Amino acid sequence: MNEKERKAGSEQQLSRRDMLKMLGGSAAGMSMAKIAGLGGSAAALLSGMPAGAQTKVEIWTGFGQGRMADAMQGAIDNFAAENPEFAPEHIIVPWGEIHDRVIAATSAGSPPDAYRGWAWIVGDAAIGALTNLQPYVDAADVDLMDFWPATLNQMKYQGDVHAMSISTIVLFMYYNKDRMREGGLDPDNPPKTVAELDEQGAVLNDIADDGEILRLGFAPTLPSKQVWDWGAAFGSQYWDESEGNIALDQEAWVELLNWYKGYGDKFGVENLAGYHSTYSGNGFGRNSPQGIYYTGLISFWVIGSWLFNDMGEYGPDVDFGVAPIPTLESADDARPGTSIGNMYFVPANCANPDGGFAFANYMSSSPYVTINKALPDSVMPSRPSLANLPEVEEEGAWTVLARDEILPNTLERPSFPGNGFLGGALNEAVDHVMFNDADPAEVIADAVARSRREVERMRG
Amino acid sequence: MLRLKRDPQSQPNSWRTDNLPAWGLFFVAPWIIGFIAFTVYPFFASLYYSFTNFNIINLTPRWVGLDNYVELFTADPLFWTSINNSIRYAALLLVFATVFDIFIAYLLSQNVRFLSIYRTIFFFPVLVPVVAASLTWIWILNPRYGLMNGLLDLIGVKGPNWLASPDTAMYSLIFIGVWGSGRSVIVYLSGFNDIPRQLYEAADIDGASGIQKFWRITLPLLSPQIFFNVVTLIIFSLQSFSEVYIMTQGGPANSTLLYALNLYNRAFRDYAMGYASALAWIMFLLILGLTLIIFKFLSGKVIYER
Known part of the structure; x- marks a missing residue:
């Protein structure tokens, strides 16, 4: 507090009588405001609080x-x-x-x-x-x-x-340069497209003979599925302003769901889920030097920019870089995630x-x-x-x-009622395709239909 | 004005009982008021809300008739998934917990050293808060660093992804449910202790085998405790929520989405209170129906008289 503020504060000092008056008035004012359903600012006016209180x-x-x-x-x-x-x-x-x-x-x-x-x-x-x-x-x-x-x-x-x-928040693709060097990749040229990410991630996987993942290059489900962002990277929109309703690009989502499924098939969905389950505690150890990001247990991952300073704090020795989320080359309107x-x-x-x-x-x-x-x-x-x-x-x-x-x-990412429901439905869709071998076109159509109903419900 | 007057005709420490009902009501009034406010009113209010589109903020529900119920049965796949999961969970938990609890109670009814320690051990899980127990189980069942797979590894068995696989997640929850069923063990234990010893002595004289004694004496005379535990276990297991909320959130791939969790999601994630009220009423009717069926078919087989 500077000198001016201290002076201003001292000028506002109240006598005991003033204080009692103010408290009494305040209590009465608050009661009246409560009865009348008024907010606190109106209550302050009613209470007769001295200016500056x-x-x-x-x-x-x-x-x-x-x-x-x-x-x-x-x-x-x-x-x-x-x-x-x-x-x-x-x-x-x-x-x-x-x-x-x-x-x-x-x-x-x-x-x-x-x-x-x-x-x-x-x-x-x-x-x-x-x-x-x-x-x-x-x-x-x-x-x-x-x-x-x-x-x-x-x-x-x-x-x-x-x-x-x-x-x-924007999302970055983080990449561990030490791991890239170890795998013979050029750390100054991180993947820019989904195809490059698939290719470079595969080089850095460390898999045991029985299929157990020891260290992961890349998988789109770790640390989380980031469905909104990968959807954007595959060229899908989410909301049609003119129609005022959810509008996903069906084709892009079928391609995206097949991409997720491809990773499930490649690693074995059980192995992928096991790796996730092993390290997911406490936000994948975000606030611990033993966290997955700081120990080389994952080489490429997509998460918010907010992890950047954590990397410096908990993994000061990790040589890492950040880049935009890779996008699908063939998509018309692919974006580097959502904001x-x-x-x-x-x-x-x-x-x-x-x-x-x-x-x-x-x-x-x-x-x-x-x-x-x-x-x-x-x-x-x-x-x-x-x-x-x-x-x-x-x-x-x-x-x-x-x-x-x-x-x-x-x-x-549009702010529409029911967008939490849509997010949940999209995550479920990924699970169904990966674990239950469900048809991507069917599950995405179902997710959209249910989410549209939810939008209608929330609108009353 | 209520008054307690000393009755001159009676013993020095007794009081006239003219106003006893009024005094009784006075003392139970706090509970009655609480019961009406927090049980009776929500009970009927939720029935009304189940026919409305209602969110938690806007206190003017819109009447939609049977729409919520129609949508539940015809257009909500998660409703059927959660019903299926909950019934599977309740049925398997019922079978495993009943067998396990009776077996443990039988062992605990034997006259062996350190019995009080064994009884404490089996009752201990009941005393552990659900959240603490669930978080501990998450670590115990960790696929790579967990105690369970560590023990399996010692005997050369590669443990599964307990909570991360749709094939094992539900069984893991059931296993944890059985672990936490110490309260039933206590009920069975009291039942075992109530069975007259002379019945076993008479059976021994008649040359009955151990199995015959179990089927002809123990099980029939334990039937009141079994009946009680079956009814309460079904009710509690169909309402299970905390463990699954903490440990799996219904995953993976909705394989552990129990009914109560689905209801919670609809009410407090999506704020579809009217829809969630309809879900709650379906659950109430389901539990009521199952309980009535159990009463109809089992209560006649329960032996209360000794």
Whole structure:
């Protein structure tokens, strides 16, 4: 806190009488607001709080450990310093539970004022779970043109902004240069096409006589199937805006499912599943030097840019590189995966939507956050103005690759209601083809039909 | 106003009982209120919701009649997959757990040294929280580094991918279910201890073999405990959720997608509360039907009188 802020703080000191008045007024105001179904900002007005009094902003994120916990706390402290009218309170919720818990809390009428989630959650607007931020955006005169177009689309539901994006995840193909050298491959020429990836991955497999995989070159199911991204790399779209419904490219998906199946057949699907099961604990050991990425147990893999700094932290001796996801040469509109906005949401009926929006807007626009939060998380800022900061370029070659080569070419993962269901159905389709020898054309048609029904259901 | 008055006609420590029903109601009121709010109301509310399109946020369900039920039976492959998996899981668990528990209870009913230690060992899994047990089993069943395959390796057997293969994942869950069925062992043990010794002595005098004694004395007199355990095991196994949620998430390839997990996914992953309510009511009717069938065919065979 600087001298000016300390002075401002001391001027706001209250006498005991004022404090009692304020608490009494606040309690009465809150009761009235509760009865009338008003939000926290209205409650503050009713309570007669002195100008400059703080309102609490409850923020939920999953940044609970390691460098990202420190970075998040730093961002929150900076927000509090820049916005003395708000008193942010950070509550850590495991990433795997955060969405469910927010939905449950929203249903119960006590959600946080802001929380961190991902682009697909924008679909929650269809069930009324999110505050429409468009009026706040208009009032604050937010420059929406200063977002990546794909990210901006993901922030919107039916034309209105329902989320503020802090950063945009792109996917990299990571490759272990040590393993490539070991296998006689050129580490300066990583695969650019699916065919090259198949070929180079096969060279680096280490298989026991009984078929057990000892070290893996590449398989599209490890660490996860990445169905959205490989779908884009095979030239499929997901959503038809004019029709307002799911629209997958059937031909591309049949080819993709056959590709997955080919890997199941090549390794033996049981061997592949066994390898996955052996190492999948704790996110494939993402936060451990024994993790699969840092020990040469996999040579090529596709995952978000967010792993980049983990590689430096947990595998400092691993010589690795990153490149765009290889694409299918024969596909007309093949893309290097999809992009996913990391978003801050303001749940519907939260106590302090003003504070929630202020925080979300701060996180999406602050250079401090870009430098001290997004970059340590190795994700690209969602605003080109921030992505062009000198500190971003100085961070490393990955930022330029993500910003200039990948982001402009990725397929935007649309924010439609039921996209979580579609993701689940696509993963099931891969399993059915690999394990049950199901017909790719049938399973993909079934997945699309069921997902379309779900879209209709969510629209009510 | 309720009052407890000392009755001058009675013993010094007794109280007039005029208001006893009212006092009884007063003391059980918290439970009754909780029961109505958290059991009775949700029970009937879910029936209503099962005929609606309803998500958890928007509290204005839209009436869709029988649409949810029609879709369940005609257009939802996961419904049939989960029904099939749950029935298979319940049936196999019932058979293996019953045989295993009776066998263990029989051993524990013998008069041997360290009996209390053995009994504790078999009851111990009941005391372990499901989450802790499930996470431990994930490691035990790890294909390469797990204890199970390590032991198999010692005798020259290559262990399978327990939880990662559609062929073995369900059996792994059943095995874990049997491991955790110590509560049934205690019930069977009490049954064994209740069987009069003189029946066995009389059978010995008549020259009955061990097998004959088991079929003619032990099993009939154990039938109340078997009946109780069969009914409760079927109900609990059809509702199994936590273990499969933690260990397999229904995979691989939906081979362990149990009914309760499918219901959970539809309710809390897809927020299709109306649809999930329909699933819940089908499950309720299924369990009710199975229980009635068991009562009809087995209750007459249970011997309560000794």
